[in-house]
Amino acid sequence: MTGPAALRIDIFCAVIDNFGDAGVCWRLARQLAAEHACVVRLWLDRPDVLAALLPALCQSGPGCVVEGVTIGDWQAGAAAEPAEVVIEAFACNPPDSFVARMAARPRPPVWINLEYLSAEDWVDRSHGLPSKHPQLGLLKHFYFPGFTPVTGGLLKEAGLDAARQAFQADNEAQRGFWRACGVPAPQPQALRVSLFAYENAALPALLDAWAAGEGQLYCAVPAGRSLPAIAGWSGVADLQPGCVVTRGSLQLVVLPFLSQPDYDRLLWACDLNFVRGEDSFVRAQWAQRPFVWHIYQQEEAAHLIKLDAFLLRYEAALAAAPRDALRNFWQAWEAQDGATTARCWPALQAELTPLKDHAASWAGSITKFGDLSSKLLIFCKDLVE
Ligand code: TRH
Secondary structure, three states: OOOOOOOEEEEEEOOOOOOHHHHHHHHHHHHHHHHHOOEEEEEEOOHHHHHHHOHHHHHHOOOEEEOOEEEEEHHHHHHOOOOOEEEEEOOOOOOHHHHHHHHHOOOOOEEEEEOOOOOOOHHHHHOOOEEEOOOOOOEEEEEOOOOOOOOOOEOOOOOHHHHHHHHHOOHHHHHHHHHHHOOOOOOOOOEEEEEOOOOOOOHHHHHHHHHHOOOOEEEEEEOOOOHHHHHHHHOOOOOOOOOEEEEOOEEEEEEOOOOHHHHHHHHHHOOEEEEEOOHHHHHHHHOOOOEEEEOOOOHHHHHHHHHHHHHHHHHOOOOHHHHHHHHHHHHHHHOOOHHHHHHHHHHHHHOHHHHHHHHHHHHHHHHOOOEHHHHHHHHHHHHHO
16 A cells, blocks of 8 residues: 655745855755655755755755755756645745746646745734736745744754753763864853854944953854954954954854754854844744844844834743843844943843743743644645645
């Protein structure tokens, strides 16, 4: 007897900038293949961006299969015969030739537009809505990730919590992690902070505050857009992975840009994580540690509404002191106001213990709404049948 045929899925991803578009699409593709036995093809216009966080792709190049997912470039996708489900990430518009082939099929594929993550209320009302292609009549459904039961959920792998707990309970594994990153491990008494952000004019003032602080602070920075400012601040011009800068109470180490699983380990190993964009923002929540979000800037300051919508949900169950400490610091960091960021730091540091407890209960509460890949498949299967 044979089981039901595996669902075939095409995912199209166009990289706008940075790593989030490729990072989210790869995470979804991998999970659909690994946990749901789907036959997945991921078509990217910039496979080189994915290769930065998926070292196996560097070795094989596009056109290969990594962790059960066929990874191809945009041109190969344009020539492919459409699968039963087609997911375009972030309204990227699959190639016209491909869409024409979708329309020509006796039974057109289920077409999903996987949207950006937002905690705003309108997402609840927009999730799952269809829109008709003006010429071809094909239906495309909007699929919104989110923080409520009526949205599409958040990407979270089945074994993630168990892996995190094992790592956080294992000091030797953590020492091994720092070793593999090519940097000295933090001293046991140091506050461990990871820093992943866009250029932020408040960074030098924050580094000054950390250097002048009473307790030791260990800051791990994966190679990227913060390094020029750190180089300017420290006077160490050629900052490379493996470099260590010590100023007062601050020990700052530069890490290589990590694979996605190692980036999770970094978040798990730290007491506080500075994250940005969309995917690292979600991973910081699964790490169950306090975090600071450098939101991606949008036109007409739309990101400020998005930031506030998340803060309102996140802080709802917090007592006044940690809530104010968190909100004030996030807003100062977002505004890139160095003096205020530095002034808000001691209050945030003082509230890290209640914020850590809160991070755990928050992660538990949003986990209950279901993970994105499982919810997406239920959504698609309803449309296929
Ligand atoms: O890189 P980001 O800023 O990406 C995005 C894009 O800019 C996108 O256009 C925008 O719309 C979106 O932000 C909001 O931030 P993000 O989303 O956190 O993606 C970073 C990815 O890189 C994520 O998958 C984690 C991964 N990563 C690693 O794998 N290794 C690392 O060392 C680091 C620092 C990150």
